[in-house]
Amino acid sequence: MRQTFEQSFALHVPSSSENLAMIRAFVSEVAFRAHLGEDESLLLAVAVDEACANVIEHAYGHDATKQVMVRALLDEDAIRFEVVDQGKGFDPSIIEPKDPRQLVKERASGGLGMGLIRRIMDEVVYHIVPGEKNELLMMKRLKKQR
Amino acid sequence: MRQTFEQSFALHVPSSSENLAMIRAFVSEVAFRAHLGEDESLLLAVAVDEACANVIEHAYGHDATKQVMVRALLDEDAIRFEVVDQGKGFDPSIIEPKDPRQLVKERASGGLGMGLIRRIMDEVVYHIVPGEKNELLMMKRLKKQR
Amino acid sequence: MPDTFQILEEQQGEVALLRLHGYLDAHTAAEFESAIQRRVDQGCACIVVDCEKLSYISSAGLGVFMSFIEELREKEGDIRIGGLLPKVRQVFDILGFTEIFQLFDTADAAVTSFQLKEEGDATNV
Amino acid sequence: MPDTFQILEEQQGEVALLRLHGYLDAHTAAEFESAIQRRVDQGCACIVVDCEKLSYISSAGLGVFMSFIEELREKEGDIRIGGLLPKVRQVFDILGFTEIFQLFDTADAAVTSFQLKEEGDATNV
Ligand SMILES: Nc1ncnc2c1ncn2[C@@H]1O[C@H](COP(=O)(O)OP(=O)(O)O)[C@@H](O)[C@H]1O
Numbered sequence: 001m002r003q004t005f006e007q008s009f010a011l012h013v014p015s016s017s018e019n020l021a022m023i024r025a026f027v028s029e030v031a032f033r034a035h036l037g038e039d040e041s042l043l044l045a046v047a048v049d050e051a052c053a054n055v056i057e058h059a060y061g062h063d064a065t066k067q068v069m070v071r072a073l074l075d076e077d078a079i080r081f082e083v084v085d086q087g088k089g090f091d092p093s094i095i096e097p098k099d100p101r102q103l104v105k106e107r108a109s110g111g112l113g114m115g116l117i118r119r120i121m122d123e124v125v126y127h128i129v130p131g132e133k134n135e136l137l138m139m140k141r142l143k144k145q146r
Numbered sequence: 147m148r149q150t151f152e153q154s155f156a157l158h159v160p161s162s163s164e165n166l167a168m169i170r171a172f173v174s175e176v177a178f179r180a181h182l183g184e185d186e187s188l189l190l191a192v193a194v195d196e197a198c199a200n201v202i203e204h205a206y207g208h209d210a211t212k213q214v215m216v217r218a219l220l221d222e223d224a225i226r227f228e229v230v231d232q233g234k235g236f237d238p239s240i241i242e243p244k245d246p247r248q249l250v251k252e253r254a255s256g257g258l259g260m261g262l263i264r265r266i267m268d269e270v271v272y273h274i275v276p277g278e279k280n281e282l283l284m285m286k287r288l289k290k291q292r
Numbered sequence: 293m294p295d296t297f298q299i300l301e302e303q304q305g306e307v308a309l310l311r312l313h314g315y316l317d318a319h320t321a322a323e324f325e326s327a328i329q330r331r332v333d334q335g336c337a338c339i340v341v342d343c344e345k346l347s348y349i350s351s352a353g354l355g356v357f358m359s360f361i362e363e364l365r366e367k368e369g370d371i372r373i374g375g376l377l378p379k380v381r382q383v384f385d386i387l388g389f390t391e392i393f394q395l396f397d398t399a400d401a402a403v404t405s406f407q408l409k410e411e412g413d414a415t416n417v
Numbered sequence: 418m419p420d421t422f423q424i425l426e427e428q429q430g431e432v433a434l435l436r437l438h439g440y441l442d443a444h445t446a447a448e449f450e451s452a453i454q455r456r457v458d459q460g461c462a463c464i465v466v467d468c469e470k471l472s473y474i475s476s477a478g479l480g481v482f483m484s485f486i487e488e489l490r491e492k493e494g495d496i497r498i499g500g501l502l503p504k505v506r507q508v509f510d511i512l513g514f515t516e517i518f519q520l521f522d523t524a525d526a527a528v529t530s531f532q533l534k535e536e537g538d539a540t541n542v
């Protein structure tokens with residue numbers, strides 16, 4: 001059954017890293033609806049996982065009474081994920097992309113997440129409305145030969 | 147990590163029976179958080195599946211532009227599921243529970259769903275607000291010896 | 293990888309053997325129903341459903357079993373079930389279906405149960 | 418059944434072998450980090466991570482590898498990876514980590530690579 005309209009899926013879970021596995025299972029299910037294979041599906045799970053791990057750590061400081069919200073939008077051309085938080089927010093433009101080799105030299109254990117998201121997705125947009133919400137919109141085009 | 151507060155999870159999917167598998171995966175993940183085993187987890191998936199299959203068929207008549215909404219609430223004592231629809235509604239009190247043997251005699255292919263839900267869950271409440279929403283609230287107590 | 297649904301069909305003498313894979317729910321029940329209906333239309337009354345690889349069933353799946361059994365028993369046939377996993381069997385149990393349907397440990401045993409009956413009938417001639 | 422995370426540890430001569438099972442994400446990375454830290458504190462510089470049963474990694478897991486490698490290489494040791502599944506290897510590839518880390522088809526091959534080096538060193542004495 002080919003759907004011609006956009007299909008929308010959403011998952012809300014408590015803001016705790018133990019729920020990242022559940023978020024990835026959700027992404028896999030949506031990727032399955034988009035007829036993606038295991039490799040592509042895993043990469044989408046990574047991108048959404050990174051976005052949600054940032055919300056859990058940076059936006060909500062591991063306060064599990066807060067909710068992580070993920071939306072997935074699926075149409076014939078693309079799969080889109082939206083991760084929204086109402087945390088303190090940040091200025092994504094001043095977070096410079098770091099070279100993994102440089103991070104290795106610095107013995108860093110973090111700083112890879114946003115770079116991974118950008119390398120996996122075809123379009124990444126931050127939409128920050130200060131004091132209201134921080135949205136991360138990620139889009140991956142679907143290949144036509146389905 | 148034992149959580150003392152109530153944890154809330156929610157899933158929204160297009161109202162199509164192909165998404166029932168996704169709803170069951172969601173229920174399994176929440177059951178896993180509640181430390182339930184495979185058998186108990188499957189029965190909860192059945193109860194929520196039946197509730198959602200009714201929404202897809204009876205409330206929305208297979209209109210996949212509508213959304214099926216499931217919420218799960220987890221605390222130390224119980225796991226609760228809420229399935230809400232904004233469909234035409236119905237009067238659950240006039241739907242008499244049918245004996246499976248009688249249904250077999252009638253060569254029926256349906257009519258088992260609500261009976262299954264009642265047999266699986268410890269508490270089942272319908273909360274119908276005509277013209278507004280139809281809520282099915284299902285509760286299963288968790289055994290203390292976790 | 294998410295699970296799906298598949299039916300593999302075999303004919304063993306008079307017995308139609310349907311092997312189910314994956315989940316039987318409101319989405320996949322129609323496919324199962326047509327597979328049985330096709331066999332019934334061909335005049336087959338003895339059906340075995342192999343459930344060893346069936347990971348899940350909801351009322352829509354049970355409804356397929358329920359709607360055919362009387363018709364097949366009237367025709368001196370039956371729909372018999374083999375290899376049900378314990379987690380799936382629970383759902384049959386809860387509705388009392390384990391008393392209505394004949395369950396066997398394996399699909400082979402279910403197929404044999406029909407053949408024994410036929411041999412029995414033949415000797416009685 | 419949802420996947421979880423587990424580490425099985427072995428000592429093979431000078432080499433500490435850590436076998437990972439399940440997923441390595443922001444939730445489980447801390448456990449992996451302490452396992453490596455413990456080995457480093459014990460004076461072990463040669464570490465092999467068996468990833469044959471690793472089903473998933475995110476940046477938090479990669480970060481653990483990243484934060485230890487310089488320190489271990491300074492101590493004439495290394496952290497080497499065996500048996501990475503293709504779907505997981507993609508994540509290493511995307512960040513160029515396949516060029517920074519030494520990857521082997523199996524954990525055994527990774528363990529042997531350290532032992533050859535030791536023998537080499539011994540012969541050079
Ligand atoms: N949702 C968010 N809310 C607040 N800050 C964020 C958010 N997402 C990312 N950041 C900021 O961006 C930085 C870079 O993120 P990332 O590349 O994922 O690396 P890491 O999370 O390991 O530091 C974070 O350290 C944090 O300061």
Ligand SMILES: Nc1ncnc2c1ncn2[C@@H]1O[C@H](COP(=O)(O)OP(=O)(O)O)[C@@H](O)[C@H]1O
Nearest residue numbers: 200201204205235236241256257258259260261
């Ligand atoms: N969410 C709902 N909206 C409207 N009607 C419903 C809903 N849930 C159940 N019903 C009604 O209750 C009846 C019994 O449901 P059930 O026991 O699940 O059997 P079946 O769905 O196979 O008919 C349905 O046939 C339908 O008329």
